[in-house]
Amino acid sequence: MSEPPTTRGHLTPGPHATVTRLPAPDDVVHLVRQLWIPEWNLPAGERVEQLVLGYPASNVVVEPEGVALHGPTTRASTRVLTGQGWAVGALLRPAGVLLFTERPAGLLDGSVPLEAPGLHRAVAESMAGAVPGRDAAARRERAAALLVDHVRARAAGLPSATARDGVLANRLVELVESGTGARSPGALARELHVSVRSLQRLAARFVGMPPQLLLRRRRLQEAAERMRADPDTDLGMLAAELGFADQAHLTREFRSVLGATPRGYGRSRAG
Numbered sequence: 001m002s003e004p005p006t007t008r009g010h011l012t013p014g015p016h017a018t019v020t021r022l023p024a025p026d027d028v029v030h031l032v033r034q035l036w037i038p039e040w041n042l043p044a045g046e047r048v049e050q051l052v053l054g055y056p057a058s059n060v061v062v063e064p065e066g067v068a069l070h071g072p073t074t075r076a077s078t079r080v081l082t083g084q085g086w087a088v089g090a091l092l093r094p095a096g097v098l099l100f101t102e103r104p105a106g107l108l109d110g111s112v113p114l115e116a117p118g119l120h121r122a123v124a125e126s127m128a129g130a131v132p133g134r135d136a137a138a139r140r141e142r143a144a145a146l147l148v149d150h151v152r153a154r155a156a157g158l159p160s161a162t163a164r165d166g167v168l169a170n171r172l173v174e175l176v177e178s179g180t181g182a183r184s185p186g187a188l189a190r191e192l193h194v195s196v197r198s199l200q201r202l203a204a205r206f207v208g209m210p211p212q213l214l215l216r217r218r219r220l221q222e223a224a225e226r227m228r229a230d231p232d233t234d235l236g237m238l239a240a241e242l243g244f245a246d247q248a249h250l251t252r253e254f255r256s257v258l259g260a261t262p263r264g265y266g267r268s269r270a271g
Contacts (some may be wrong), residue, residue: 017048017081020137022144024090028151030170031096033057035144039086048081051258051269056173056209056217058097058104060114061089062123062147067114069100071107072208075257086127088143090151094173094206095166099154104208119150168192169206172199176214183243185211219243220257223250227266235262 017040024032033055042048059070064085090096097104100114126143158166175182175191182188188211189199203211219242226233239250254262 017050020140022141025148028096028148028155030167031093031099031151031155032148033091033093035147036089036091037086037140037144040081041084042082044083046082050079050081052077052079055091056176056207056214057094058092058100058107058208059089060092060100060147060151061087062120062143063087064124067116067120068111069107069114070111071101071104071109073109074209074213075109076259077109088123088127088140088147090147093166094169095163096151096155097206097208098162098166099151099158104206105204106208108208116150119146122146165202166206168194169202172202172211173207173214176211176218183215185215188215215243216253220253223254223262224258224265227262228269231263231266233262233266238262 017038020037020039022035022037023029024034040048056072058072061068061070092100101107101112123143123146126139126146172188172192175188182191185196185199189196192199194202199211203209203214207214209217222242223238226238235247235250239245239247242250244250244253251261254260254265258265260268
């Protein structure tokens with residue numbers, strides 16, 4: 001089994017919801033990055049808001065209301081939790097996106113319902129504890145396994161050429177997230193031994209975002225994490241380290257996506 005990655009998506013982490021993350025089985029690790037299962041049970045009248053800057057990726061999510069494909073996001077969003085609820089999601093790698101849509105760019109900041117009544121019914125039964133004798137951990141693992149089985153079934157007829165391109169798209173996202181020096185589309189193209197135009201087509205087909213936006217998202221996630229850890233971080237040094245032109249550039253980008261200055265965000269979210 002592969003190790004689940006450390007998430008940087010939730011910008012206001014807290015104890016309000018339990019989130020279980022499970023690694024994808026080895027045979028689908030090129031398609032699914034991880035399985036995630038949030039659960040919450042809030043007192044009547046209480047609501048919790050979570051600020052999220054998600055991965056530049058798509059998710060297949062099963063909830064009590066149904067199954068949906070959620071596309072990549074271009075800015076932070078707020079999720080409001082009330083009452084009792086759960087979800088079972090698969091964070092897709094780029095190679096897994098074409099199993100569910102041919103136009104991920106059409107799902108930017110949006111979602112589309114998926115017709116999968118059997119999957120929905122089975123996952124809902126598992127999450128409701130409908131199988132006698134199963135403890136909470138076993139129910140979650142069963143629900144995740146059902147979603148993985150659904151991905152496997154869709155992948156069975158994937159053309160080999162598409163699969164090869166998907167692996168290259170996976171590598172593109174890995175390079176962006178590694179932060180090892182590729183800070184421009186040109187640098188990414190050189191790392192992958194493709195032209196910039198081919199890189200742009202690859203990102204559009206498998207991610208739904210241009211390479212420049214992928215780089216921007218990674219930098220902002222890193223900046224948000226650093227400001228949360230230390231609101232007094234030297235902004236000029238942080239901007240230089242993450243590849244922003246200067247402190248003013250960092251502040252503009254931060255405000256445009258997160259709605260606050262880096263310092264203001266850090267002090268409001270610290271701890």
